Amino acid sequence: MNNRIFLIGYMGSGKSTVSSILSEKTGFPCIDMDQEIESAEGMPIRKIFMKYGEHEFRNKESELLDKLCHVTGAVDLLAGEATGEAKVLNKVSKYEAFGQIEGGLIVSCGGGVILDDLNRTILNQQCTIFLEADPKTLFQRVNGDENRPFAFMDVQNENERLQKFLSLYQKREALYREAAAITVQTDGKSPQEIADEIVHLIK
Numbered sequence: 001m002n003n004r005i006f007l008i009g010y011m012g013s014g015k016s017t018v019s020s021i022l023s024e025k026t027g028f029p030c031i032d033m034d035q036e037i038e039s040a041e042g043m044p045i046r047k048i049f050m051k052y053g054e055h056e057f058r059n060k061e062s063e064l065l066d067k068l069c070h071v072t073g074a075v076d077l078l079a080g081e082a083t084g085e086a087k088v089l090n091k092v093s094k095y096e097a098f099g100q101i102e103g104g105l106i107v108s109c110g111g112g113v114i115l116d117d118l119n120r121t122i123l124n125q126q127c128t129i130f131l132e133a134d135p136k137t138l139f140q141r142v143n144g145d146e147n148r149p150f151a152f153m154d155v156q157n158e159n160e161r162l163q164k165f166l167s168l169y170q171k172r173e174a175l176y177r178e179a180a181a182i183t184v185q186t187d188g189k190s191p192q193e194i195a196d197e198i199v200h201l202i203k
């Protein structure tokens, strides 16, 4: 059984909820990337976005993902390939300790982790599972959650907010599929049922 599982998917798809159930079922520790970033930076994600911008949050997210996947730098990963872009990933960072974790792990990623090309390449080499769901259902789940820092969350008009949420999902959907080895359709299933399905799939 592959013992390092990464859950990806749009906001509200149940990554955090399902990963803690999976952790109980497998006995592997669970890491919620958003929580780890909040704890390392000492502030909620929404505040990181407001204070430093989304770009800085994405850098931290990539840094943490590299450590969790034992990737020490872009050069190692892309060895032999021409990459015009140099990304300094192997500097000593707040997230260094995550690179020392050995053994099984359940990782709940942030919904936007797939936006970065290199993150998708790294995830594609792991056991990465896309929790697929109807984005309209997801909107109902996260609508009004003040901790989610997206511009559309602050749009006053409900229908306009929904349209923005759906259009962002449309832009991202192919990226989730590209990064994942397995897709689990979650509509109409409870987090327990989804976790059971995943345990069965990775056996």
Ligand SMILES: Nc1ncnc2c1ncn2[C@@H]1O[C@H](COP(=O)(O)OP(=O)(O)O)[C@@H](O)[C@H]1O
Binding pocket: 009, 010, 011, 012, 013, 014, 015, 016, 017, 018, 108, 111, 141, 186, 189, 190, 191, 194
């Ligand atoms: N399969 C599901 N069915 C119903 N509600 C769910 C399901 N998965 C998650 N939820 C609920 O949706 C909300 C968002 O879930 P969460 O795990 O935080 O999603 P994510 O980490 O993917 O953003 C939570 O209130 C959670 O209880």
Ligand SMILES: O=C(O)C1=C[C@@H](OP(=O)(O)O)[C@@H](O)[C@H](O)C1
Binding pocket: 009, 010, 011, 012, 015, 016, 034, 045, 109, 110, 111, 112, 113, 147, 148, 149
């Ligand atoms: O979709 C996104 O870009 C984000 C999703 C959030 O995680 P969840 O998917 O767990 O809400 C969190 O990483 C951040 O607010 C950005």
Ligand SMILES: [Mg+2]
Binding pocket: 015, 016, 034, 108, 109, 110
């Ligand atoms: Mg989450």
